[in-house]
Amino acid sequence: xxxxxxxxxxxxxxxxxxxxxxxxxxxxxxxxxxxxxxxxxxxxxxxxxxxxxxxxxxxxxxxxxxxxxxxxxxxxxxxxxxxxxxxxxxxxxxxxxxxxxxxxxxxxxxxxxxxxxxxxxxxxxxxxxxxxxxxxxxxxxxxxxxxxxxxxxxxxxxxxxxxxxxxxxxxxxxxxxxxxxxxxxxxxxxxxxxxxxxxxxxxxxxxxxxxxxxxxxxxxxxxxxxxxxxxxxxxxxxxxxxxxxxxxxxxxxxxxxxxxxxxxxxxxxxxxxxxxxxxxxxxxxxxxxxxxxxxxxxxx
Amino acid sequence: xxxxxxxxxxxxxxxxxxxxxxxxxxxxxxxxxxxxxxxxxxxxxxxxxxxxxxxxxxxxxxxxxxxxxxxxxxxxxxxxxxxxxxxxxxxxxxxxxxxxxxxxxxxxxxxxxxxxxxxxxxxxxxxxxxxxxxxxxxxxxxxxxxxxxxxxxxxxxxxxxxxxxxxxxxxxxxxxxxxxxxxxxxxxxxxxxxxxxxxxxxxxxxxxxxxxxxxxxxxxxxxxxxxxxxxxxxxxxxxxxxxxxxxxxxxxxxxxxxxxxxxxxxxxxxxxxxxxxxxxxxxxxxxx
Numbered sequence: 001x002x003x004x005x006x007x008x009x010x011x012x013x014x015x016x017x018x019x020x021x022x023x024x025x026x027x028x029x030x031x032x033x034x035x036x037x038x039x040x041x042x043x044x045x046x047x048x049x050x051x052x053x054x055x056x057x058x059x060x061x062x063x064x065x066x067x068x069x070x071x072x073x074x075x076x077x078x079x080x081x082x083x084x085x086x087x088x089x090x091x092x093x094x095x096x097x098x099x100x101x102x103x104x105x106x107x108x109x110x111x112x113x114x115x116x117x118x119x120x121x122x123x124x125x126x127x128x129x130x131x132x133x134x135x136x137x138x139x140x141x142x143x144x145x146x147x148x149x150x151x152x153x154x155x156x157x158x159x160x161x162x163x164x165x166x167x168x169x170x171x172x173x174x175x176x177x178x179x180x181x182x183x184x185x186x187x188x189x190x191x192x193x194x195x196x197x198x199x200x201x202x203x204x205x206x207x208x209x210x211x212x213x214x215x216x217x218x219x220x221x222x223x224x225x226x227x228x229x230x231x232x233x234x235x236x237x238x239x240x241x242x243x244x245x246x247x248x249x250x251x252x253x254x255x256x257x258x259x260x261x262x263x264x265x266x267x268x269x270x271x272x273x274x275x276x277x278x279x280x281x282x283x284x285x286x287x288x289x290x291x292x293x294x295x296x297x298x299x300x
Numbered sequence: 301x302x303x304x305x306x307x308x309x310x311x312x313x314x315x316x317x318x319x320x321x322x323x324x325x326x327x328x329x330x331x332x333x334x335x336x337x338x339x340x341x342x343x344x345x346x347x348x349x350x351x352x353x354x355x356x357x358x359x360x361x362x363x364x365x366x367x368x369x370x371x372x373x374x375x376x377x378x379x380x381x382x383x384x385x386x387x388x389x390x391x392x393x394x395x396x397x398x399x400x401x402x403x404x405x406x407x408x409x410x411x412x413x414x415x416x417x418x419x420x421x422x423x424x425x426x427x428x429x430x431x432x433x434x435x436x437x438x439x440x441x442x443x444x445x446x447x448x449x450x451x452x453x454x455x456x457x458x459x460x461x462x463x464x465x466x467x468x469x470x471x472x473x474x475x476x477x478x479x480x481x482x483x484x485x486x487x488x489x490x491x492x493x494x495x496x497x498x499x500x501x502x503x504x505x506x507x508x509x510x511x512x513x514x515x516x517x518x519x520x521x522x523x524x525x526x527x528x529x530x531x532x533x534x535x536x537x538x539x540x541x542x543x544x545x546x547x548x549x550x551x552x553x554x555x556x557x558x559x560x561x562x563x564x565x566x567x568x569x570x571x572x573x574x575x576x577x578x579x580x581x582x583x584x585x586x587x588x
Contacts, residue, residue, distance in 0.1 A: 093318075099315070114518075118563040
């Protein structure tokens, strides 16, 4: 037993150390930092001044930050509903007994393994291009060619970005829904069919209720990825932060490491406050969904 | 064939019923292929032909020089080799750290086991912005910015919790008798792990490694902050800076060639291993 104890420690030590160095210590330090006035990230603790909730007041009085919160709010809600509906629809179609199931599944998931920078570049420079882009070509085909639509103009850029972003995410959430559907025993459907239930009845009465746990995973994962929304905002507005594409992480990046002219102050304390706020969002969604699913006895 | 003779009309009817489903997923898949296919074709074309809408004719032939130019002049080769180094070294070390930890957590009862498991799971929900500032401050104090090994070190540490979590059920499902037999034969517990248990979870290790490979190959945020130097940039950040400069110089064909070079490795990996990757997604997420 003593021998085992030594082995347990030796086997766990590197992984635990990695966790402490990269997750635990930084998280705790960021929490503390969010209550202090800190200008540069590299400032030593002796230069920190206690600021109470000042950093949170600072970020909530910044117009750009409020806009960035609204942006991820829209991504989370509108993008989230669209992605989940499409993902569930595709998952139901692919598990309904169609041919070439694994081909379709692989093709729909494909955009997810391609680097976001490559994917974003394709969308910006092909689909949304004003001169030779796919969308304007389609408009031209239907006789709307004389109006060249600026898909990346300030009033459209957020929605263009959202569509491009969601396109890549559908496949991932579809896979999770599919795994959930495939775990539902086939006899449920057979029994329902004998009782005279049609496709729609079976979906509403059997599939949906039994997918609660999987839907919860999907919502939590969607929240984590939305909070980490960064690359797409940067690809769609490479030079400066713009109201249409900025997410809190983009704002925080400019605030702490920035080079853009739209954020000129360096305020790492406020950056830390943004980090804490984003983490709180994830934690809240995690516990809220856990609570909802637990209070529901139809869970498998 | 035999089936179609006996139940031909039945399967025909069944597939007719599924027609709307086929149409919906087909439209989506065709769009995906147009998007990626067009970019691949454009990368063999010229900027002028792309703008004139004459690209698909390839009247001036296939322009492989776009690739040569992107690879050499625009330093894609540097970014590419950096990414190869970062991913291969990190992926190997991640398994060496995570597999033993996962094994111990899955197969031994001890105080704090559950706490450690929850701790590793919690790492999956901690956003990058929560950890980046303290890491940056420590790194700059140690004067380690713009260092290859630092980036590799971070990639390892960040992906260890996920890998530990992912391998857990694989170790858990192995029968107890393997260890008992090994103990009777006088095999030490450490040797039992390396020689007997680790090879048994090979499918899990392969899946999680492909997964880590894709994650690290596409990683952007950490590299943006810690690899400022052009010589150290991996593909994602390199491509980003290249795309910005190519839009100003107007070399669109070259830009598409660079895009293709960057996504090609994950794309090829995916074509051969999509089943394994898909199994990995569902395996990791369902329990979370």
